[in-house]
Every structure is written in C-alpha cells, then in structure tokens.
Amino acid sequence: MQFLEVTKDLTMSALRKIVGAKNIDSVLSYNQLPTVPDIGRAIYQMYQDIVSTSNPVTDQRKMTILNSVSTDSDVFEIVALLDEDGWKYIAVTNAIPFTIRMPETVVLPNSVNIIGGTADAISRAIYDKAMGYLLASVAIDPIIFNTYDSPVGMTSAKESSYFGSLSYFNIPWGQITLFSSIANESIEFPVYPEEYSDGYQANYDTMPDMLYQYEPWYVYKGSGPREVPLTFKMHRDMWTGDHRDGKCNELIRFCQAQCFPDYQGAAVNTALVTLYINGQPYIRGILKEEKHTYSGPLGLDKFPLYVEMTLTFIEISAIPLNYNTVRRKGLIS
Numbered sequence: 001m002q003f004l005e006v007t008k009d010l011t012m013s014a015l016r017k018i019v020g021a022k023n024i025d026s027v028l029s030y031n032q033l034p035t036v037p038d039i040g041r042a043i044y045q046m047y048q049d050i051v052s053t054s055n056p057v058t059d060q061r062k063m064t065i066l067n068s069v070s071t072d073s074d075v076f077e078i079v080a081l082l083d084e085d086g087w088k089y090i091a092v093t094n095a096i097p098f099t100i101r102m103p104e105t106v107v108l109p110n111s112v113n114i115i116g117g118t119a120d121a122i123s124r125a126i127y128d129k130a131m132g133y134l135l136a137s138v139a140i141d142p143i144i145f146n147t148y149d150s151p152v153g154m155t156s157a158k159e160s161s162y163f164g165s166l167s168y169f170n171i172p173w174g175q176i177t178l179f180s181s182i183a184n185e186s187i188e189f190p191v192y193p194e195e196y197s198d199g200y201q202a203n204y205d206t207m208p209d210m211l212y213q214y215e216p217w218y219v220y221k222g223s224g225p226r227e228v229p230l231t232f233k234m235h236r237d238m239w240t241g242d243h244r245d246g247k248c249n250e251l252i253r254f255c256q257a258q259c260f261p262d263y264q265g266a267a268v269n270t271a272l273v274t275l276y277i278n279g280q281p282y283i284r285g286i287l288k289e290e291k292h293t294y295s296g297p298l299g300l301d302k303f304p305l306y307v308e309m310t311l312t313f314i315e316i317s318a319i320p321l322n323y324n325t326v327r328r329k330g331l332i333s
Helices: 012-019 024-031 039-053 059-068 073-080 084-093 124-135 142-146 157-166 247-257 323-327
Strands: 002-005 099-102 114-116 176-180 185-188 202-206 218-223 227-235 262-264 267-269 273-277 280-298 304-315
Touching: 012 024, 024 099, 039 084, 059 073, 059 084, 059 124, 059 176, 059 185, 073 114, 073 124, 124 142, 176 247, 185 247, 227 280, 247 280, 247 304, 273 304
Parallel strands: none
Antiparallel strands: 002 099, 002 114, 176 185, 176 273, 202 218, 227 304, 262 267, 273 280, 280 304
C-alpha cells in the first residue's frame, strides 16, 4: 500500500498530474474526497473536522487498524506511533493524516513523497510487542522499533494473558471486529468467518400485457438489499485459555443485543453495525439474525466447548450504490 504525502497548497491540477488523468476519479472516490480546486486545503480541513467531532479510538479498533497495515513495516511504524488525533483520522478515513491512500492500480512517480510500498512485512516480535501494549491499554513505546528480540519484557497481567493465549490457538486478534453504533464500541472475534454467502439481485416489475408484444416490458425497481450470512466456528478456550472466563458468552450477548432497539423516551434507536475483516469494512447495516449452536465435549463449567454462530446482515451502504461504484469496489467490500 502507498500513501501520497499532501501539503496544504496541493491543487487538483497538480494531483491530476501526479496520479494521472485516467486515475484521478478513482483516487478521489477511493478516499471519499471532494472534487475541489484546493484539494490540499480540503484535506487539512477534513482532518480538523474529524479530530474535533470524533470520539477517541478504542484499543480494539487500533489493533484492527494495525493488523490491516502489518504487511508494510514502514506504514506499520508510522501508524503505531500516531497520537490520539491521528488515530481518530485513520479510523474514519483509513488514511494516514495528511496523505492520500492510493489504490493498488495506481503507480506513483519517484519524484513525489511516498509512504509505504516496500512490501516488507513487520517482524513478528515487533508486531507482538505493539499488540501487547494496546491490549494492556498502554501507549506503544517507540523503542520497540529499534529492537528485534522476543517480547519477554512485557510483564503486565493483560500482556501475559495475551501472549499466553497465543500458545493455544493461532488467533487473529484485531482482524475481525464488529462495531455497534449504539454501544459506540467494537468486539473482536477469535476466528475468521468460515462460510461466506454473498451477492446482489436485481428486482424488476413487468408492465401490463401489451398488444402484439412477444416479450414483457421490465421496469427496474431496485437491487437488493444485500443479505449476508456469516458463520463463525469457535472454541470457548480461544480467549484466555480458560473457557470459564465468560468471553465467548460476552461475544454472543453483544451480537444478540444488536437485534434489539434502545428505547430513549419516545425515541426508538436501532443499531447500525459494521463488520471489519483485516481492517476493511466488509458489510455495514443491520443485524437481522443471530443464532448459535453449542456442541462437543463438556468443559469444567459443564457446558459444551464448541460454538458455531451465524450472523445475518442486511446491508445499508455508506455510499450510494450504482453500476460504477459497485464495479470499483475492492476485493473486500
């Protein structure tokens, strides 16, 4: 991944020369940027607006973001050392502050200032240390990027629990999260969804029968809604190594709660949820159904250890969907 550094005086014409006239529309759409002459000033103003209106980013969300950039060591280090305002900005835009994120199809010239693109993944030792700090709700120490030993120096209870759990399962912590608009927080899944069923459908009405017409006339009604069921197969020991910790039940209750409204007087507020996979939003909308099945041997708490949970989402897209926006969607959409 590459990020183009932006100055406040960057103009739209200058950006068009950098990325190419044929790529300018996709770059702006990819970053949800307006088409204005003073694009640099617009980006700086957007930064100020996001910082002043956004809530602090949770440690879980920071872990999700870091996971999404772990394949590029330079980007990983810059993101890990962001201040709280920087975390707010990247959580909303998926871009490093004062940069423009480039689609993979765009090749930037060597004459511009670029962050990333080295394809040099972060080392496991540094990755584990950074995640350990976040799990312990501690600011990431810059010194970890100058050392390459194993993470034995972290001794807090949370860090010990984190590194200890890795020995039981290969858990993708921070890579799969569900965000709730009502709770204004995310919860992590210890596994990837193992079964995907996705797609769109076009809906048409037929015109009343017309004289001498062999084929009916079709009138377009809409496409969707997109309805996606995802299945997660989990073991209750995956969180801390002790299935009596209640973490699996917390995940189930969090998901179930999204199927119910929050009553505030006469107002009925329903949850808008977003499922993130590898730091990218996979689907945004309402949670139509949560169902789970327990099976397998009984644990020490006399309850089955294996859980299979299926969540069914109905999409409410963050952007208007049409022929062009759907074609430009990434692999993870």
